Amino acid sequence: MTQPPxxxxxxxxxxxxxxxxxxxxxxxxxIYLTPQHRAAADQLMAWMREAGMSxxxxxxxxxxxxxxGEMPGLPCLMLGSHYDTVRNAGKWDGPLGVVTAISCVGELxxxxxxFPFAIExxxxxxxxxxxxxxxxxxxxxxxxxxxxxxxxxxxxEGVTMRQALAAFGLDxxxxxxxxxxRDDVLGYIELHIEQGPVLESLGxxxxxxxxxxxxxxxxxxxEGMAGHAGTVPMDQRRDALAxxxxxxxxxxxxxxxxxxxxxxxxxxxxxxxxxxxxxGKVTFTLDVRSGSDKQRRKAxxxxxxxxxxxxxxxSLTCHIARTHDNRSVPCAPxxxxxxxxxxxxxxxxxHELPSGAGHDGMAIADICDIGxxxxxxxxxxxxxxxxxxxxxxxxxxxxxxxxxxxxxNVSSKSG
Amino acid sequence: MTQPPxxxxxxxxxxxxxxxxxxxxxxxxxIYLTPQHRAAADQLMAWMREAGMSxxxxxxxxxxxxxxGEMPGLPCLMLGSHYDTVRNAGKWDGPLGVVTAISCVGELxxxxxxFPFAIExxxxxxxxxxxxxxxxxxxxxxxxxxxxxxxxxxxxEGVTMRQALAAFGLDxxxxxxxxxxRDDVLGYIELHIEQGPVLESLGxxxxxxxxxxxxxxxxxxxEGMAGHAGTVPMDQRRDALAxxxxxxxxxxxxxxxxxxxxxxxxxxxxxxxxxxxxxGKVTFTLDVRSGSDKQRRKAxxxxxxxxxxxxxxxSLTCHIARTHDNRSVPCAPxxxxxxxxxxxxxxxxxHELPSGAGHDGMAIADICDIGxxxxxxxxxxxxxxxxxxxxxxxxxxxxxxxxxxxxxNVSSKSG
Numbered sequence: 030m031t032q033p034p035x036x037x038x039x040x041x042x043x044x045x046x047x048x049x050x051x052x053x054x055x056x057x058x059x060i061y062l063t064p065q066h067r068a069a070a071d072q073l074m075a076w077m078r079e080a081g082m083s084x085x086x087x088x089x090x091x092x093x094x095x096x097x098g099e100m101p102g103l104p105c106l107m108l109g110s111h112y113d114t115v116r117n118a119g120k121w122d123g124p125l126g127v128v129t130a131i132s133c134v135g136e137l138x139x140x141x142x143x144f145p146f147a148i149e150x151x152x153x154x155x156x157x158x159x160x161x162x163x164x165x166x167x168x169x170x171x172x173x174x175x176x177x178x179x180x181x182x183x184x185x186e187g188v189t190m191r192q193a194l195a196a197f198g199l200d201x202x203x204x205x206x207x208x209x210x211r212d213d214v215l216g217y218i219e220l221h222i223e224q225g226p227v228l229e230s231l232g233x234x235x236x237x238x239x240x241x242x243x244x245x246x247x248x249x250x251x252e253g254m255a256g257h258a259g260t261v262p263m264d265q266r267r268d269a270l271a272x273x274x275x276x277x278x279x280x281x282x283x284x285x286x287x288x289x290x291x292x293x294x295x296x297x298x299x300x301x302x303x304x305x306x307x308x309g310k311v312t313f314t315l316d317v318r319s320g321s322d323k324q325r326r327k328a329x330x331x332x333x334x335x336x337x338x339x340x341x342x343x344s345l346t347c348h349i350a351r352t353h354d355n356r357s358v359p360c361a362p363x364x365x366x367x368x369x370x371x372x373x374x375x376x377x378x379x380h381e382l383p384s385g386a387g388h389d390g391m392a393i394a395d396i397c398d399i400g401x402x403x404x405x406x407x408x409x410x411x412x413x414x415x416x417x418x419x420x421x422x423x424x425x426x427x428x429x430x431x432x433x434x435x436x437x438n439v440s441s442k443s444g
Numbered sequence: 445m446t447q448p449p450x451x452x453x454x455x456x457x458x459x460x461x462x463x464x465x466x467x468x469x470x471x472x473x474x475i476y477l478t479p480q481h482r483a484a485a486d487q488l489m490a491w492m493r494e495a496g497m498s499x500x501x502x503x504x505x506x507x508x509x510x511x512x513g514e515m516p517g518l519p520c521l522m523l524g525s526h527y528d529t530v531r532n533a534g535k536w537d538g539p540l541g542v543v544t545a546i547s548c549v550g551e552l553x554x555x556x557x558x559f560p561f562a563i564e565x566x567x568x569x570x571x572x573x574x575x576x577x578x579x580x581x582x583x584x585x586x587x588x589x590x591x592x593x594x595x596x597x598x599x600x601e602g603v604t605m606r607q608a609l610a611a612f613g614l615d616x617x618x619x620x621x622x623x624x625x626r627d628d629v630l631g632y633i634e635l636h637i638e639q640g641p642v643l644e645s646l647g648x649x650x651x652x653x654x655x656x657x658x659x660x661x662x663x664x665x666x667e668g669m670a671g672h673a674g675t676v677p678m679d680q681r682r683d684a685l686a687x688x689x690x691x692x693x694x695x696x697x698x699x700x701x702x703x704x705x706x707x708x709x710x711x712x713x714x715x716x717x718x719x720x721x722x723x724g725k726v727t728f729t730l731d732v733r734s735g736s737d738k739q740r741r742k743a744x745x746x747x748x749x750x751x752x753x754x755x756x757x758x759s760l761t762c763h764i765a766r767t768h769d770n771r772s773v774p775c776a777p778x779x780x781x782x783x784x785x786x787x788x789x790x791x792x793x794x795h796e797l798p799s800g801a802g803h804d805g806m807a808i809a810d811i812c813d814i815g816x817x818x819x820x821x822x823x824x825x826x827x828x829x830x831x832x833x834x835x836x837x838x839x840x841x842x843x844x845x846x847x848x849x850x851x852x853n854v855s856s857k858s859g
Contacts, residue, residue, distance in 0.1 A: 225675025242674055246719055258708035258731040259657055259800025260640025261824060263700045270709055274692035281686050285678045293673035294685055296717045304661055304710045304729040304767075314719040316673040352719075385674025409676060 036132040037424030043128045048120030056117040061155035062193040073152045081138030087207040089170035090154035096134045098147045105147040107217040111156030119416020126220040127152040133431045153389045160184045168392035173208030214397040226409030234425040236380045238401035240320035243357035245329045247315040250348045255309030270308035272343045276336045290319045320383030322357045358391045364400030371432035451547040452839030458543045463535030471532040476570035477608040488567045496553030502622040504585035505569035511549045513562045520562040522632040526571030534831020541635040542567040548846045568804045575599045583807035588623030629812040634805050641824030648795045649840040653816035655735035656799045658772035660744045662730040665763045670724030685723035687758045691751045705734045735798030737772045773806045779815030786847035
């Protein structure tokens with residue numbers, strides 16, 4: 030058995046170094062195909078080479094490091110996460126998975142360990158989708174599911190993705206060369222911060238992800254009748270906001286009583302929107318997620334019925350549009366079992382949880398089994414400068430990833 | 445007994461003429477101290493003189509018409525309403541009361557009727573308060589309660605009220621000369637459209653106003669914790685919008701179960717306000733009105749307790765500010781009794797209702813007893829181009845006002 034190394038400090042130092050590569054000095058912002066993207070890629074490739082890997086930038090801007098197995102050209106275990114950020118980001122979301130994987134490989138290299146598989150570490154170029162409003166660009170290119178229509182999308186300066194690739198030194202027509210064959214990839218494991226408060230509330234440094242939740246988003250418009258706040262008696266009102274309020278509570282009640290389901294009304298816009306006018310119209314959103322597609326679909330159906338009934342009861346017109354519908358992506362039991370073993374081996378209880386946020390694994394699942402390790406983050410805060418991971422949790426995550434790699438079972442590949 | 449005249453058609457024609465005096469051709473807008481104010485005042489004074497009255501513009505811009513009684517200089521019965529409008533207004537809100545009163549006096553003059561009291565018809569210059577964000581400027585000047593601090597308020601072009609008065613040919617230092625002595629005014633009667641749906645739902649052309657409702661306005665801020673819509677389980681949320689929704693329903697439930705009370709949440713602003721983010725902060729308003737100050741005060745107290753309890757239960761911080769607090773102004777029984785008699789005499793049932801909207805009578809109540817007649821308006825719609833009064837209801841309102849004047853009991857003055 031390989032002894033897990035002490036990698037936490039190196040990882041945390043590298044997170045700080047990457048966190049300083051930002052287009053704004055005081056607000057971490059590292060956007061796809063910018064000079065900061067280039068600088069971060071160069072830094073990652075330097076660390077990859079230092080860890081004994083070959084490294085290159087692929088056709089979409091992913092950083093790809095490869096550590097050969099017992100002989101050259103073996104199928105790989107793929108590790109990784111993304112290294113782009115949202116605007117005014119935290120420094121852990123994404124980079125922790127890339128940097129931890131590099132450090133693990135570096136340690137294996139130091140120990141001169143080779144396996145009956147290669148290891149690849151990918152730094153995905155664009156997961157957040159800030160620049161072109163389309164997520165998972167890097168991982169979709171690798172999975173061979175990149176949608177070329179996005180090449181004509183423009184950023185806020187009016188630059189198309191095609192132009193931005195060219196300015197970066199990449200050729201849009203070559204993106205398909207980034208795609209990987211199913212036979213070449215044994216599995217994919219991503220380590221990522223939880224971006225939620227569950228592990229903190231459980232007192233656990235790490236968690237085993239069961240699935241990346243599917244999500245349905247609805248846009249709901251209630252229309253009633255605006256009126257004077259003083260002159261229309263309560264029983265003659267058709268108050269769109271009162272109807273929305275009843276719906277919001279019904280959504281909360283339903284989701285609270287179904288384990289594993291979350292439902293959020295994140296936005297509500299009230300018109301006309303004056304203190305002394307009864308609201309005639311409210312536009313509100315609903316975001317429903319679950320690790321189980323069956324649970325999510327049933328919830329959406331029940332909630333739509335409930336919302337429509339509330340509108341009818343109040344003589345409000347109701348229009349519901351489905352703006353987003355993404356299936357759940359399960360983590361593969363074969364890989365999750367190996368991660369669970371590593372977690373137990375490191376003396377931790379195995380806490381299973383779904384990932385409510387999306388990750389590159391959603392795209393990579395199209396070419397291989399995936400597994401995910403969550404690391405606790407303080408207060409569940411993410412996409413914010415206050416995002417923080419304790420050094421001991423960085424260490425715990427690294428040890429578990431290292432153990433999982435070192436004990437990876439090549440024959441676990443399904444299908 | 446004087447025979448009620450057929451005045452409806454004349455009144456409706458004059459409403460059309462006034463409705464065409466607007467700063468925008470397609471959206472009735474007649475604002476204080478503008479050329480349209482001047483044009484409407486000139487028109488009203490011309491009709492007053494035609495009706496046998498003396499007419500002048502007072503120091504604040506009110507139009508004052510006087511029809512002497514059996515001898516010159518007698519105390520007056522004051523009639524009136526306002527002739528300014530909101531932006532993109534209906535043509536009936538305000539002018540109906542002024543024009544109907546002029547037509548009634550015109551008919552009395554035709555019939556050569558003189559009474560043991562004078563009649564004054566006032567067109568109040570600024571009730572809506574659009575230009576300087578302060579209501580009842582005209583009626584407060586007459587009541588002697590004009591607050592001179594408003595003279596330094598600026599309109600959206602940066603012009604102070606003092607400057608606007610000067611440009612109009614009025615002298616701010618003379619406003620106090622518009623004030624009337626209590627001994628000179630026997631009572632005040634205002635005819636106005638209901639601006640609500642109650643009379644329509646009762647199938648009644650007119651209503652007797654019991655009081656102008658007092659109003660309390662609150663600004664409520666709930667703060668919880670923003671978070672990712674996918675990663676924070678339902679039982680770990682502090683969702684400010686869910687708390688606001690529960691409050692909105694509690695307000696509705698309370699007000700629905702208390703006859704005569706209305707409570708409205710007219711505005712709610714959700715932050716950060718994204719589909720996939722749990723709301724961390726909601727700012728919402730509450731407007732509570734009742735003809736009974738006791739009922740309103742108790743309601744506000746109960747609702748504040750309820751809102752605070754909801755916030756506490758959900759671990760939200762709650763800040764409540766009282767932005768407005770106006771007592772109710774009751775209509776005087778002595779005058780209401782006379783209006784009720786006139787309503788019955790015209791063959792209608794007497795429907796009593798509070799006025800949820802404010803009116804000039806609120807200010808005039810400081811110098812004399814007041815009474816109000818409401819006229820049904822279609823769909824309860826007001827402050828909107830769709831505002832409409834049927835000709836037969838104009839006629840009904842005019843006959844009742846005429847009857848009330850013709851039978852006015854001078855000795856009814858209280859105190």
